[in-house]
Amino acid sequence: MLRTIFLALFYAIAVMLPPAHAEGELMVMPSSLKVYNNHDHSVKVRNMGDAPLYLSISVQKVMNPGVEPEVKVPMGQVDRPGMLASPDKITLGPGQSRAVSLKSLYAPDAEELYRVYIVPVRSLQVREAPEDRITAPMSVSVGYGVLVRHMPPPAKQRSAWTHRCTPGGVLLENTGNVRLLFSDVTAAGGAKKNWMALFPGTPQLFPGKSLSLSADDKRLTLDCR
Structure with a gap:
């Protein structure tokens, strides 16, 4: 009888406890940086959890820097995009890390502000998705908006x-x-x-x-x- 009560109590507690690190945990560094033309820049992403992470990466230009709320425009709607991030999709296994490359397309006359969004997405059919191209339906989780200051050359500041x-x-x-x-x-x-x-x-x-x-x-x- 005592053994039955003990087992029932054990299973009840096990059901209530959440699984440790059941989902992928994303770390992004740095949270902000300066980018100059003709220089190499990158942001490091790392999966700190024990489940795969599928990341979507996009860039938006801040049209009213320094003002809240920010007004942001996707690169496809900007007349003269100044920044590229690549790749635009990443798969990270548990413990894996990778660099997202940031490329300046020109040297601006005045400082510009961008947000690089690195957002975990959950695929409904990830087994069929190639590592570098996620094509299955997605649901979006909380991600990072890295602040990127696109700078004029130091001598011209x-x-x-x-x-x-x-x-x-x-x-x-x-x-x-x-x-x-x-x-x-x-x-x-x-x-x-x-x-x-x-x-x-x-x-x-x-x-x-x-x-x-x-x-x-x-x-x-x-x-x-």
């Missing part, structure tokens, strides 16, 4: 910014060609940011007649009154 007083508030504008970072940004209207990125070609407007921020370790107040 310039850092500069200005502000303008407008009827809508204080307008910050990047007049250089690379990203600038500001911290402790406080607008007169009460809006606060611990930090912000200001990209060339994407000015940012802060309502109110004044704006305080820290730049290059200096505290500044921009007064439009």
